[in-house]
Structure formats: C-alpha cells, structure tokens
Amino acid sequence: METTDINRRNWLKSGILTASGITLFPHISFAETTKAPIVFDNDGNALYSPFFKEYIPEKFPEEDTLLAKLNANENPYGPSPKAIEALKNVAAKGNRYAWKELFKLIDKIALKEGVDPKNIMMGPGSSDLLEKTGMVLFLDGGNIVSADPSYMSLIRVAEATGATWKPVPLKEDWSHDLEGMETAIDGDTKMVYICNPNNPTGSITDSKSLLDFCSRVSEKVPVFVDEAYLGFLEDGAKQSMVGLVNEGKDVIIARTFSKIHGMAGLRVGYIVAQEKTLDKIQKITRGGMGISYTSIYAAIASMDDTEFQNSSRAKNKEAREYVYKSLKNMGYDYVTSYTSFIIFPIEMDGKLFLQKMMEKKVGVRAFEFMGKNWCRVSMGTLDEMKIFTSALTDVLA
Ligand code: PLP
Numbered sequence: 001m002e003t004t005d006i007n008r009r010n011w012l013k014s015g016i017l018t019a020s021g022i023t024l025f026p027h028i029s030f031a032e033t034t035k036a037p038i039v040f041d042n043d044g045n046a047l048y049s050p051f052f053k054e055y056i057p058e059k060f061p062e063e064d065t066l067l068a069k070l071n072a073n074e075n076p077y078g079p080s081p082k083a084i085e086a087l088k089n090v091a092a093k094g095n096r097y098a099w100k101e102l103f104k105l106i107d108k109i110a111l112k113e114g115v116d117p118k119n120i121m122m123g124p125g126s127s128d129l130l131e132k133t134g135m136v137l138f139l140d141g142g143n144i145v146s147a148d149p150s151y152m153s154l155i156r157v158a159e160a161t162g163a164t165w166k167p168v169p170l171k172e173d174w175s176h177d178l179e180g181m182e183t184a185i186d187g188d189t190k191m192v193y194i195c196n197p198n199n200p201t202g203s204i205t206d207s208k209s210l211l212d213f214c215s216r217v218s219e220k221v222p223v224f225v226d227e228a229y230l231g232f233l234e235d236g237a238k239q240s241m242v243g244l245v246n247e248g249k250d251v252i253i254a255r256t257f258s259k260i261h262g263m264a265g266l267r268v269g270y271i272v273a274q275e276k277t278l279d280k281i282q283k284i285t286r287g288g289m290g291i292s293y294t295s296i297y298a299a300i301a302s303m304d305d306t307e308f309q310n311s312s313r314a315k316n317k318e319a320r321e322y323v324y325k326s327l328k329n330m331g332y333d334y335v336t337s338y339t340s341f342i343i344f345p346i347e348m349d350g351k352l353f354l355q356k357m358m359e360k361k362v363g364v365r366a367f368e369f370m371g372k373n374w375c376r377v378s379m380g381t382l383d384e385m386k387i388f389t390s391a392l393t394d395v396l397a
Pocket of ligand 1: 125127195255256268
C-alpha cells in the first residue's frame with residue numbers, strides 16, 4: 001500500500017487545524033518522531049497498523065457548533081456537583097503548589113484501592129502516565145505486545161522512543177487473544193499492554209482469564225492494564241487487576257477521573273504498580289507535578305460523590321440501551337459495549353460518513369479494522385443520542 005508520511009509541518013499545510021491553530025484530534029498528533037512517523041494513506045487517513053485505520057474527516061467541525069459531541073468518550077454529566085463546589089472553594093489557592101494536597105489525594109486513592117500510597121503515581125490524566133511509562137520502559141528499545149485494535153497512546157510513545165509494536169488481533173468474540181499474546185512475547189519484549197474494557201471496540205476480556213494471564217506473564221515481563229472504562233461496570237472493582245500489586249506482581253494498573261467521574265478537562269489520573277517500577281519512571285519524570293491545586297480538590301470531592309458515579313453509570317447504560325435498540329430497528333449490528341461508547345459496522349466510506357454526520361452537526365469517529373468500516377459513538381445524554389440516531393437514519397438511508 002502506498003503511504004504518505006505527514007510530519008508536523010505538513011499537518012499545518014494540510015489544514016487539519018482549527019482556525020485557532022489547534023488540532024482537533026490531538027490523539028493522532030502525539031509522539032511523532034522521524035523513527036515513528038504517523039503514517040497516512042493517500043486519502044489522509046491514519047494507519048496505526050496494517051489492520052487498523054482511523055478515518056480523518058476532510059474538514060474538522062467547530063466543536064462548539066456541534067449539536068451532539070460524541071467523539072471523545074466524555075461524560076456529559078460531569079463534573080459532579082460536589083467536585084464543582086470544591087473547585088470553586090479552592091480557586092483562590094491557585095497561587096500555591098499543591099504538594100501536601102496531592103498526598104491527601106494519594107492517601108485517599110490508596111485506601112480505596114487497598115494498596116500502600118507508595119504504589120501510586122499521579123498524573124494530569126492517565127494519558128500522561130501511559131506516555132511516561134511508554135517512554136521510560138522503552139529507552140533501550142525492545143518490543144511491546146498488545147491487542148489490535150486497541151488504545152494507541154502508550155504504544156505510539158513506545159514506538160517513538162524506539163520500540164517495535166507486536167500487534168495481536170482481538171479474537172472473534174472481541175476479547176483479547178491472551179494465548180496469542182503470550183506466544184508473541186520474546187526475549188526483546190519489555191511490556192504487554194492490555195486495555196480492558198478495550199477502546200475502540202468497547203469489548204471486555206473475562207477477568208478471571210485476565211487475572212491468570214497477568215499473574216503468570218508478569219513473572220516474565222511487566223503487564224500494563226489500562227482500566228479507563230472499568231468504572232462503568234457495576235462490579236468494576238471486582239474485575240480490576242489492582243489486587244495483583246499487593247501480591248508483588250509486576251503489573252501497572254492505570255485509572256482515570258476522565259470517564260466515570262466526568263473530569264476529562266480537569267486532568268487527573270493515576271497508576272498503581274510496584275514501587276521499583278514507579279521509581280524507574282520517577283527517576284526521569286515527576287508524578288503529580290502537572291495536576292492543579294483545584295483538580296486535586298475536585299478529585300477528592302468526586303471520590304466521595306458515589307451518588308454522582310452511580311447516576312452516571314445508570315444514565316450511560318440507559319443511553320447504550322437506547323442506541324442498541326435504535327440500531328437493531330435500523331437493521332444494524334453492533335459490538336456489545338462495556339464502556340461509554342459503542343462501535344458498529346457501517347456500509348459507507350468512513351471519511352464520507354464523518355463528513356455527512358458533521359453536516360448534521362454530530363461528531364463521531366470512524367475506523368476500519370477486521371475488513372469493515374466502523375462508527376464509534378460516545379454515549380451523550382439521551383437527547384444527544386436521539387439527535388445521533390436521527391442523523392444516522394438520514395446519513396445511512
Ligand atoms: N485509556 C483509554 C483506554 C482511553 O480511552 C483514554 C481516553 O479516552 C485514556 C486512557 C486517557 O484518558 P485521560 O488522559 O483523560 O485520563
């Protein structure tokens with residue numbers, strides 16, 4: 001396949017920018033080096049692997065003009081009222097560094113996760129920690145094993161640092177091919193990355209099988225488990241791999257306040273891992289320095305607001321059920337989701353689809369993998385989902 005490499009300068013030329021000069025899809029402008037350029041096909045779509053393509057629209061929407069912004073898996077209900085109140089109360093403290101306050105948050109998280117505070121590293125969003133881990137663990141090269149398709153943030157940074165990616169396709173039931181991933185591990189493998197539930201498919205891998213896998217494989221190489229969407233499961237805490245940290249296993253568990261807590265713009269995330277792993281990362285980078293005083297207090301308040309989390313979870317489920325029903329009525333298939341988004345196959349070129357949905361003022365994402373084109377739609381409010389299904393009916397008619 002003929003491909004075109006587009007470097008940052010060409011990005012500017014290609015006009016994939018807003019009027020203010022900010023890329024609207026920052027997820028595809030990260031970690032680009034000459035070693036690991038983002039590869040585009042002739043139509044300007046991003047090729048993450050030979051099997052995994054993301055369609056990039058010809059023109060990006062002015063996000064403020066969208067009637068339904070369903071392209072970034074944001075929680076439409078957040079932040080929690082208690083978090084907003086906390087933000088307001090401490091706004092005037094913005095002149096201070098928040099060392100002491102950060103430890104307050106760490107202690108609270110440690111208590112919730114049942115681990116020692118020294119097993120926790122904070123960051124401004126989990127992306128920061130995915131990227132720092134990807135950078136530090138691959139300084140001497142090596143390879144990373146992950147599912148394909150999966151969430152690309154850590155993998156892209158690892159590649160840019162010098163790693164090679166060994167993608168292992170998801171199984172037919174959309175779960176991780178744990179056996180295949182274990183077989184893919186070789187003498188150069190420095191890490192296995194697992195996103196569970198997985199983005200962009202929304203699918204889940206059985207927690208018992210994953211626990212066995214992590215327990216066994218982490219004896220050979222560190223296993224990174226990204227649990228960004230686990231909060232949307234009613235028994236999410238039970239399905240977490242975090243308990244393995246107390247068993248001394250070399251696992252790194254990532255969590256974020258961006259999803260169930262609805263704090264994507266406030267930027268708080270953390271990883272739970274062995275102290276020696278965190279030391280390795282923190283020898284080069286600093287954890288928690290990027291989190292603002294106000295966000296720390298918002299996170300503390302949000303953790304106490306279980307009513308908000310329960311309500312987010314219930315409304316997300318309601319939106320998913322509405323979309324399932326609508327897709328079924330329209331004769332469309334979908335992948336059962338354990339997250340705050342749904343993917344379903346579309347019989348239309350992804351670029352054209354994005355364009356047409358944008359004309360209806362609906363922002364979604366489009367991919368190609370497993371030989372099909374897919375729409376990924378985030379769960380907004382029920383009203384937003386109605387706007388989405390109405391646009392979809394027109395566009396795919
Ligand atoms: N991990 C997964 C699987 C995600 O989908 C996302 C964001 O969409 C992130 C991590 C990063 O989230 P944040 O940096 O906001 O914590």
